[in-house]
Amino acid sequence: MTMVKALFYLLGFMTLASALFVAASKNLVRSVFMFFVTLLSLAGLYVLALADFVAITQVVIYVGGILVLMLFAFMLSGKETLSNIQQQNSRFISVSHLPVLLLAVLFFIVLINILFKADINNLQWTNKAASYKLDVRPDSQMTSNIGTNLMTTYLLPFEAISILLMMALVGAAHLSRKEKKA
Structure with missing residues (x-):
């Protein structure tokens, strides 16, 4: 395994794990800081895809702007509001969440199906871009x-x-x- 592939898997795992933690955590402070990890690891994935401008934009706008905005909103909100949000007693799997969970499972099945059926090394649009010399080079x-x-x-x-x-x-x-x- 090459270093780039290992770095891709590491950044991909960090992105997915921290995003799942953000979605599943009930502690708002930890969610905001794990969102920081999610955005930075996503910027790392952009760097690996040779999209340096998008990576810089990701860090400047989302990490530098949106995350700071979320932190200010968290700090400016009252204690009553924060305690009401954290005391909401909702289970992850319940009847009210069933349509969303069903949609997520169906979407995951479609993604896995596409992943196994696609010939990654012989995609038509990448071959066409390479023949016209439109592919991105370092x-x-x-x-x-x-x-x-x-x-x-x-x-x-x-x-x-x-x-x-x-x-x-x-x-x-x-x-x-x-x-x-x-």
Whole structure:
């Protein structure tokens, strides 16, 4: 087994195990910190797939932004709300969860079926991309191409999204401030 394959299996296991822990844990603090592990290991999988821009975006936006937002929401929420959330007594397998569990099992069966029937080494779309020389190589300059396109062709949508995010940040700061009692 090569080092890349071993690293892929390790990162894949870390991603799946931490995501399952996030979904199954009743402790919100542990769930948020395991979500951090999930997002970082997913970024590692992106690096292994030679998608460096997506990996950097994953770390900056999700780990740096969304996770911090979740931590602030957790810290700003009252003790009563947190205790009510943690005291909810729900079992993992119950009649109310049966449709969701059935859908998840069916989805898992479809994934396993596709995994065993697919010839990974001879996929039509990868062979076609390789024949047109469209496959991603480690020496590709993809990140610089994305940056050039963002600052030339797609500058207006990029700036519109930045203004929208700034408005969301101002709105979140306004909503989180405490009201003075009269």
